[in-house]
Amino acid sequence: MLEANHILLYVADARRSCSFYGALLGLQPVEAQDTFCMFRLPSGVMLGLWGAAGVQPAATPPGGFELGFAVAGGRAEVDAVHAQWQAQGIRVLQPLTAVDFGYTFTACDADGHRLRVYAPGA
Structure with a gap:
């Protein structure tokens, strides 16, 4: 059985989004780079923020999520x-x-x- 363990959001600016979500969630990232940031949520699910410009295959616009x-x-x-x-x-x-x-x-x-x-x- 598959179990989802992370969520990735494709963002325009990973550093800006890392700061936004850090303040929103009251958490420090477990990983933070120029193009990627990840938080461990209290549930154990990982929330990743990935700069869309470097994603392969290319990310689609947000919506329906x-x-x-x-x-x-x-x-x-x-x-x-x-x-x-x-x-x-x-x-x-x-x-x-x-x-x-x-x-x-x-x-x-x-x-x-x-x-x-x-x-x-x-």
Whole structure:
């Protein structure tokens, strides 16, 4: 059985994205170079940021993909993350809203990768 153990995001500027995700996740990278950066998430999944210019075969534009961040603190924690990200200048794509699976908002990084924060069932 195959199990996914890493996620790669193709980015325009690996150093900029490394700084963005380091601050967003509150983590230090386990590897950082000019064209590549990798974080070990608390779940053990690795998040890699790879400069798209050097990827072979060439990377396609982002779309149809999002990183999801479930929070345990309900609506209040979603609201707090939303306020924090807005204060950091992170672009919000979808405002705070209640949907079938819970309470959520969607933002994006500088390359347009979608970032969803949600409280399941809230």
